[in-house]
Structures are given as structure tokens and as C-alpha cells.
Amino acid sequence: MNTSRFSRWLKSLPTHIVLIGICLMWILPTIGLLVTSFRPLQDVNETGWWTIFSKQKGYEEYQSSCAPCHGEDGNAVPSANLTDPDLVGKYRRSFNLLSLLNSEIDGQPHMESNAVPDEYAAADILSYMRRISGIEERPMFTLNNYIDAFTGYRGRNNYLSDCESGEQSLDLFCDVRDLANPRGMGRAFFNSLAVAVPATILPILFSSFAAYAFSWMHFKGRKWLFALLVGLQVVPLQMTLIPISRLYAQLGLNGTFLGIWLFHTGFGLPYAIYLMRNFLGSLPREIFESAYLDGASHWTAFIKLAIPLSVPALASLAIFQFLWIWNDLLVALVFLGGEHPVLTYQIGNMVTSLGSGWHLLTAAAFISMALPMVVFLVLQRYFVRGLLAGSVKG
């Protein structure tokens, strides 16, 4: 019994190794982003995010070079207490420390028989001592990056400390108004919502009407019109950008929310009609028949029967459309641009203008990812269903 279970376990071992290995590979980049977004600015640029799992920077070098005399905590020699900020503060750069290590104390070489550490090791030791002495008290994790990203802070320190000392830049007020800073992610978050919510509701509304007509009404050319509309899924988005932005320029709709709502509605419709028609059409006809026999009009049947019954399909559709719009960059770039920057636009800008401001970029990216991730994890079932129903979307 036991051996058979063991051999079965042994047989399935490769499966587990491969699968868990793939999963780790898949999640590792996201974890890197998440960890980095919570690290203090200086740490982000000095050490890789994975080092949070190891000892602090300089710990190893300190242990081998200094700990034998000064002790593990640095306070073993009373006359040279390394946890004393005044003492450590005298050595601002690694060459200050190196010259001390190379000099003699009471006629003896400082390091006695030990080798003097090289330049890089000395720098690490110094940064370690600055930490244990409390000169540079850096927490392991901080929320500052998120605050800075939300308010659009672009200075050298961080938003909170600049506001405290009154050195904030001219476009910051240090109160709730900063959430509306055009450079900030806070404003962009609301812009993204302002784009995505109406642009999700409109196509669902229109497609429900149309799908009901296609499913339960008689009219000439029903079949070919449906085929035609579904066929419109073929048209790639890129193909329509140019004429529409010219049209919008004439109508003054470029850079307005109305313009982008209508565009997303137009593009969401073919797939939405297709999905809703498939769902509504598969409902049993008897319920509609009996409702009609009871004297219900089409309008009543639509509102009281079709809509409540198609909630699962509506949910799939809503999630799809919402995520698609939330994550879209191209349409936002073309029709909204910098007038009402959305999250994707803002991050795209930060990537090109900030270069290596990783502490801000990672926080900003995570702000934009948080909502879709939650939506996805909570409503995964509907998401997958919609995916399976419409794998033809072009």
C-alpha cells in the first residue's frame, strides 16, 4: 500500500517539478515589480529586488573585516563604538574609511593581520555602518513610491518630506488637490474609470437591443444583416483610426470623453452582438411564447425576460469590454492624448521621460494593474466563459 503510493508519487514528480517551475517563471516578473514598488528609492537603484531575501548590503563584508574586533553589533570597543552616529558620521565616503583602515592606531596597523578590504567592500561596509548607527534609517519597505506616483511627484526626495519642509515644486499643493495633478496617477486612475465605465455600458446596452431583435423578431434580411455585423469583427482597429481622428478634428471631439466612449462602443459592438445573440437565441422559445400569450409586448419580454435571463452573458461581456478598455493604450493615445491622460498613457509617458525612475514606474504600473487583477481573480469564471464563447474575435 505504502510503496504503491510512494511509487505513484514518484511517477508524478516530474509533472509537479515542470508545472511548479513554469508557474514560478510566470509569476517571478510580477513579484519583482511588486517588491520593488515598496522599496525605498535608494535601495531600488543600489540592489536588486531579490536581495531583500538575503542579508543587508555590507553585512558579509562587515562580518569578515570588522566584527572580529568591533563585535557583531559594532559596540564591542567602547572607544570606537560603531553604533555611534557621531563617530560613523565622520566618514562620509569610502576613501575616508579606507584611509582610516590603512592608518595605524597606537602604533599598530588598524587591521592587524587581517587584509584591508578593497574599495567596493569598504563602500558596502560604510553603508552597513551608516545603517546600524542610525544615520541612514531606511525602512525595508515604504509606501512613499505609491504616494509619489499618485500625486505625480517628480523631485529628488519624496512627496511627504518635501511637503513637510515646504520645498515642494510649484505644481503641488500638499493637500487633497494633488490627487488632481495632471502628472499624477490619481487623476489618471479616475480618467481611466471615466473612460471605461460608460464605454462598457453603452455597447452592452445597444448590443442587447440588437441581439434581442436578431433572436426573437421577424424582419426582412435578418440573417444576412447578422452575418454582416458579425463580419465587421474582421476590421482591425488600426484601419479606422485615421478617418475617425480626422472626423473628430472637424467635430471638435478629439481629446473628449464622448469621442472615446463612442469609438469604443463602435468597436465593442460586433463581438457583443455576436455573443448576446448566441446567448439569447439559445434560450427556450417556450418562455417567450407563453409570455406573449399572456399579453406581454416585446418591450416587456425584453426587459422582464431577456435581460434578467442573460445576466451571465452580460457579465462576461462587461468584464471583457472593461478590461479591454482599461488596458488599451492605442485608442487612448490617439483620441484622448494628454488632455485627459489615462493610466496606460501616463505610464507610457513615464517610461520615456523618467528612464530609470524605477521606484515610481513600478508603483505606477502596479496602480494600473491592481483593478484588473482583482476583477479577473474575482470574476474569473465569467472571464473564461466569455473567452470560450468568442475565440473568433478579430
Place this chain on the structure above:
Amino acid sequence: MDKNIPGIMRQKRWVPWMYLLPALVVMIVFIVYPGLNTMFLSLRNDTNSDWASVNCSPDKPCWGIFENFRYALTSPVMKTAFLNNIKWIVIMVSSTVGMGLLIAVLADHVRYESIAKSIIFLPMAISFVGAGVIWKFMYNFGSGQVQIGFLNAIVRAFGGEPISWLTEPRVNTLALIIVGVWMWTGFCMTILAAALRNVSTEILEAARVDGANEWMVFWKIMVPQIMPTITVVVTTMVINVLKIFDVVYVMTGGNYGTEVIANRLYTEMYASYNPGRASAIAVVLIIIIIPAIIFNIHKFQEQEATR
């Protein structure tokens, strides 16, 4: 289809059109009109003041009214874009479908199936821009001692020289494709997993009883049975890859030899302000994509019919 509608529900002739009107109007304005207009613009010059043939100069090759298409099909930068798109298609489609199938099969045998699938699927919920930031950080190249990019840290750990993944022409397109694979494998996995669930367990059991090993069961029974789904997934992925834009735009902007068709279209339109050329690229794009979509709809209907 008509017979299924209860006859009693007949209505006035104009009623259905009231239900259809909003959708029809929006779709005509935003899809039909611009689609046709793009075709027209592709034959015009950069300011839409005359036909494209006025851009011809006498001593150079000229395609007359199709001058923009000469650019879209023969210019060096578009050739790079086409080559890169082919690279994208070959590598990304085979990797996403292969990995998706592998994970779908393996996850079926373990108890943490749903967790594993969620992890693989999660990148689908993220924007390309977010993924661009995640991977730009992975690929980060520090010129000094410190490497805060994970990949270069690994390279260093094995004693190699750090690589500038995104600007080095030998690897940068591949580096971008990896991002695409990371994002789209979940899509392939989900659809293939659903198809695998429909493979009759009786046939699988019968084969196993007859002494077939898992490897043979997979290749001889599972793969042939889900072949229709695999073809649909492959063509869907080909279409998606042809339209790839955001990854390239965010990570390299199409520089360092990573140009692709859709990014070129954007650049022509909004950086060079040449709607004629941009439209020509759009038309070329749709001409490439249409066969794949027709094939896909056809396959999908076949599947629906046999369900």
C-alpha cells in the same frame, strides 16, 4: 432559424429596426465608414489634396496611384517590420500554443490546478503597458557594477557579461516576443484546456488499459481529437500577433531594429503625419489578416455545428 421564432410574436414592421438602430448607427459611423475611407486615403498623398501619384519623381521607380503601397511593401523599414512580424508569428505562436497545451495537460493531473492556471492566466488581465514596465525592469541593463535587472544578475552570477537586452539587435526582438508569450500563453491554455475536457475519458481509459503510455495517449488520441481547436487557436494567435503594437511601442518604440507593422502605422500617422502611407499600411495589414479570420469563422461554425 426563422421557424424557431414564435409566430404569435409578430410585430409592426418598423419595431425591429428601432431595436437595431443605435447599434447600426454607431457601427456604420465607426467601422464601415472609416474602413472604406481608409482604403480611399491609401491612394491619396500625405495631405489628402491629390492622388498619391503626385509624389512620384521621374527618375525613381513609381507605382502611380499606388505609390503609398510601394512604400508599404518595399521600403527598408517596412521590410524590417515584415521580417520581424514573421519572427513574431513563428516564435510566439508556436511557444504560446505549445506552452498552453503543456500546461493544460499537466495541470489536469494535479490538485492545485486552479491556482496554477490562475498564475499563468493573470498576465492576460494586465495591460501591455504594465507588462512592458514589468519586463523592462527584468531586462534592465546597468552600466556599472550593480545589476538590478534580474536577467543580467543571473548572467553575472554565471560569470557572463551583462547584456543590453532591448538595444542589442541580435536578441531584442526575441526579448519582446518573450513578453508576448508571457501574456498570451494563458489564453491558449484556457481554450485548449476546455477542448481537452471534451475528449472522451472512455477512449483515454481504453487506450491506457491496452497498455498505451501517457506520451502515446497524448500524441495519438488527445492531439488528433482537439486538432480543430488547435487550428482555431493558432489562427487567432496569428491575427493577434499581426496586430501587435503596445509591447513594441512601450519597450523600444520600434527602434534598434524591432519595428513591426502596427507600430509603423502609428509612427507614420502620428509622428510623420502621413495618413496616406499609414492608410496603405492599414490596408496591407487587413489584406494579410482577412484570410486568417475567414478561416477562423469557418472553423468555428463547423465546430458549433457538430456540438
